[in-house]
Amino acid sequence: xxxxxxxxxxxxxxxxxxxxxxxxxxxxxxxxxxxxxxxxxxxxxxxxxxxxxxxxxxxxxxxxxxxxxxxxxxxxxxxxxxxxxxxxxxxxxxxxxxxxxxxxxxxxxxxxxxxxxxxxxxxxxxxxxxxxxxxxxxxxxxxxxxxxxxxxxxxxxxxxxxxxxxxxxxxxxxxxxxxxxxxxxxxxxxxxxxxxxxxxxxxxxxxxxxxxxxxxxxxxxxxxxxxxxxxxxxxxxxxxxxxxxxxxxxxxxxxxxxxxxxxxxxxxxxxxxxxxxxxxxxxxxxxxxxxxxxxxxxxxxxxxxxxxxxxxxxxxxxxxxxxxxxxxxxxxxxxxxxxxxxxxxxxxxxxxxxxxxxxxxxxxxxxxxxxxxx
Amino acid sequence: xxxxxxxxxxxxxxxxxxxxxxxxxxxxxxxxxxxxxxxxxxxxxxxxxxxxxxxxxxxxxxxxxxxxxxxxxxxxxxxxxxxxxxxxxxxxxxxxxxxxxxxxxxxxxxxxxxxxxxxxxxxxxxxxxxxxxxxxxxxxxxxxxxxxxxxxxxxxxxxxxxxxxxxxxxxxxxxxxxxxxxxxxxxxxxxxxxxxxxxxxxxxxxxxxxxxxxxxxxxxxxxxxxxxxxxxxxxxxxxxxxxxxxxxxxxxxxxxxxxxxxxxxxxxxxxxxxxxxxxxxxxxxxxxxxxxxxxxxxxxxxxxxxxxxxxxxxxxxxxxxxxxxxxxxxxxxxxxxxxxxxxxxxxxxxxxxxxxxxxxxxxxxxxxxxxxxx
Numbered sequence: 116x117x118x119x120x121x122x123x124x125x126x127x128x129x130x131x132x133x134x135x136x137x138x139x140x141x142x143x144x145x146x147x148x149x150x151x152x153x154x155x156x157x158x159x160x161x162x163x164x165x166x167x168x169x170x171x172x173x174x175x176x177x178x179x180x181x182x183x184x185x186x187x188x189x190x191x192x193x194x195x196x197x198x199x200x201x202x203x204x205x206x207x208x209x210x211x212x213x214x215x216x217x218x219x220x221x222x223x224x225x226x227x228x229x230x231x232x233x234x235x236x237x238x239x240x241x242x243x244x245x246x247x248x249x250x251x252x253x254x255x256x257x258x259x260x261x262x263x264x265x266x267x268x269x270x271x272x273x274x275x276x277x278x279x280x281x282x283x284x285x286x287x288x289x290x291x292x293x294x295x296x297x298x299x300x301x302x303x304x305x306x307x308x309x310x311x312x313x314x315x316x317x318x319x320x321x322x323x324x325x326x327x328x329x330x331x332x333x334x335x336x337x338x339x340x341x342x343x344x345x346x347x348x349x350x351x352x353x354x355x356x357x358x359x360x361x362x363x364x365x366x367x368x369x370x371x372x373x374x375x376x377x378x379x380x381x382x383x384x385x386x387x388x389x390x391x392x393x394x395x396x397x398x399x400x401x402x403x404x405x406x407x408x409x410x411x412x413x414x415x416x417x418x419x420x421x422x423x424x425x426x427x428x429x430x431x432x433x434x435x436x437x438x439x440x441x442x443x444x445x446x447x448x449x450x451x452x453x454x455x456x457x458x459x460x461x462x463x464x465x466x467x468x469x470x471x472x473x474x475x476x477x478x479x480x481x482x483x484x485x486x487x488x489x
Numbered sequence: 490x491x492x493x494x495x496x497x498x499x500x501x502x503x504x505x506x507x508x509x510x511x512x513x514x515x516x517x518x519x520x521x522x523x524x525x526x527x528x529x530x531x532x533x534x535x536x537x538x539x540x541x542x543x544x545x546x547x548x549x550x551x552x553x554x555x556x557x558x559x560x561x562x563x564x565x566x567x568x569x570x571x572x573x574x575x576x577x578x579x580x581x582x583x584x585x586x587x588x589x590x591x592x593x594x595x596x597x598x599x600x601x602x603x604x605x606x607x608x609x610x611x612x613x614x615x616x617x618x619x620x621x622x623x624x625x626x627x628x629x630x631x632x633x634x635x636x637x638x639x640x641x642x643x644x645x646x647x648x649x650x651x652x653x654x655x656x657x658x659x660x661x662x663x664x665x666x667x668x669x670x671x672x673x674x675x676x677x678x679x680x681x682x683x684x685x686x687x688x689x690x691x692x693x694x695x696x697x698x699x700x701x702x703x704x705x706x707x708x709x710x711x712x713x714x715x716x717x718x719x720x721x722x723x724x725x726x727x728x729x730x731x732x733x734x735x736x737x738x739x740x741x742x743x744x745x746x747x748x749x750x751x752x753x754x755x756x757x758x759x760x761x762x763x764x765x766x767x768x769x770x771x772x773x774x775x776x777x778x779x780x781x782x783x784x785x786x787x788x789x790x791x792x793x794x795x796x797x798x799x800x801x802x803x804x805x806x807x808x809x810x811x812x813x814x815x816x817x818x819x820x821x822x823x824x825x826x827x828x829x830x831x832x833x834x835x836x837x838x839x840x841x842x843x844x845x846x847x848x849x850x851x852x853x854x855x856x857x858x859x860x861x862x863x
Binding site: 228 | 567603799800801
C-alpha cells in the first residue's frame, strides 16, 4: 500500500474511527487501525468488539484531489500513534507506504518521518459490516433527539444487561419508538420515519449515545437492523454495533394515562432548586416535593449535614395537598431531556409513578417511581 | 454569628480559601471552613495541614457595603457544601446565622434556605499565621514568574523530600534566587527584590505553584520567611505553608560556565519536533539530537513501535558533529519555561550536562543531564 493524502481529510477520518479504539484492549490487534486502499479510497476501520467504525477517505472530494500516488493494499497500524503523528505533523500532505508488509513509513514532506511497525491487514478479525435486515433512512437530527431524550434512563449497572439497552420498536406505521428504563424510571420517545419497516431490537444505550455524536455534520443516516447487529451509514462512515440479546420488558402498560394532580412549573426554576437541595442529599437519596394550591416546596434532609428548603415561586397546582419523594437526579434528567421552558408533573397519588412532560410535545414521556420518604 | 453579605464577594472568598480544603482529609475537622466575623470583617480560613489560606471579606469595599446586620462570632461549616450552596443560590445577598452553636442557617431571600450542621470555631486546630522572620515585598508578577520558570524541575517523587522543594535564597543583595532540581535536571531563576533580606528556605514546589495562582488580580505580595513557615499576604488573603526541613543540595558548582558547542534554534520548531518524536518514546526514554553544521536531526526508537526522525529546518550550529541523548520532556519543559522565540543549547561534550538558555535573559538557567544512548 502506498498513497499521499490530504492531511486534514486523513486526520478527520482517523479521529472518527478512533472512537472505536478501546482504551484497554482485550485483544492486542484491536489497538490497530485496519487501513485498506482500494478502488473506493482509503478505508480506515477500528473496532472494540462492541462498536465498529469504518470511514472511507475518497480519492476526490468534489473536484479536489484528496489521495494521489495510490498503490492499492492494506495494513494494520497502531491507531493511537498514527493519529497523534498525523495530528502533529506540519505538512499539508502525508505520504504513507507499507514496506515489506511490516513497516509503515509516514512522511509529511517537511522533515518529519516515522516508521511504525505494522502487520498484515489479513490478520485482523473478520467483521460483519453487511447492510442486511430491515433498512430505513432517518434524519440525523431526529435520530439524535430520539436517543438524547431516552437513553439517559437506561441502567448503567450490568445486573440485568437488557436494561442497559435502548429498546427500538417500529410497527410499520412510520413511527420509531425508543424506550429506556432502569426499573425506577422510564423514558420513551417516538419520531416519524418515512418507512413501513417492522422490527424490535435492543442497542446498548451508552453506545447508541456515542454513535449519534458521530453524525455531526451529516444530514441523513441509513439504519439497517438485522438479527444480530444495528448498522448506521452516513456520509463516508459506517458504524455497527452488536444488539443486546434478550427480551425487553413490556413497558407499555406501566405508563399511566389518567392523573389526579398536576403541577405546572418553570423548568429552569425547578431544576435549579432541585440541584441546590441535591447538595445535601447523598447519592440516590430522596428529596420531598410538597404541593398545595398556594405553596410548592422542596425539602431535603441528611442527618449528618443538615436540611434544605426551597420555595418554588412560579407554579400552578390543582387539588389537595400532595407530598411525593423521589431521587432528584431523576427529575432533573427528565426535565432536561424535555427541553421545554415549562413542564408539567402529573401525579396519581403519593406512592404511584408520576409523569414529567412537556405539555406541547406528546412524542416524549418521562416516568418516575417515587421513593419511600424518610 | 450573624450577617448578611454580598453573594459575589462571599463566593469569591469561599472559592479562594477552598483551594486549601483537602479532597480526602485525614482530620475530619479540616473539611470545614472556620468562619469568624470580627471587627475587620468575615474571616474565612481553610487548611489541609500543608497549606493554610485565610481570606477576609471587609465590611465595605470602597463606599459599597458588603456586610450588614453583623453579629460577631464564629463557627465551623462544611466547606464544600457551603461553597456549593452559595454558588447556586440566586439572591444577590446571602444571610447567615449560627443557631445554638450547632446549626448554620443560610438564606438567599428568594426562597432558598439551608440549615447546615456546624461546630464551634474553638474546636479548629490552632494555626500560626503570624508574620515573622524575614519580611519583604515583591511584585506578584515577578514572584509568579520566579516559580513558573523553576518549580517544574523539582522532583515529584517522595524518596528525597528535599528535592520536592523549591529552594529560595536571598543574600542581602536585592536578588531572590529560586532553584529546583530532581537530580537529572535543574532550573534556576532570579528576580530583583527591593530588600536586603537574607535567608535560605525550601518551599514544596507543587504548593508554591498553587500559591502563585492565587495572586491573580493582586499587584503586590508581602512575603515572610520564618524558621518554620513561609507566609504570603496579598489584598485580603493570607497564605501559609510549612517549610520543607533539611539542607538543600549545593548546586552552584554544577552549572558549567564554558561550552564547546552551541545550537541556536527556533523554540517552537524544536518543541514541536520533540513532541512528535515523543509519541514513540516511552516515559523517561531518550531521544537523540544529532548536530552538524549543515544538519540537525532528532531520532527516537522504540523496539515495539518503530522509529522517528525529525529534520530541524532553522538552526545554527558551530563545531564538529555532536550527538546527545536526553529525556525529550526535560528539553520541552526547559524551552517552554524560557518563553523565548529562539533558544540556545550549550554543550560541553556528549555525556556532560548541557544548558538550555534564552540568549536575551541571563536570569534563568536550565540544566539537563544527558542519558546513555540506546
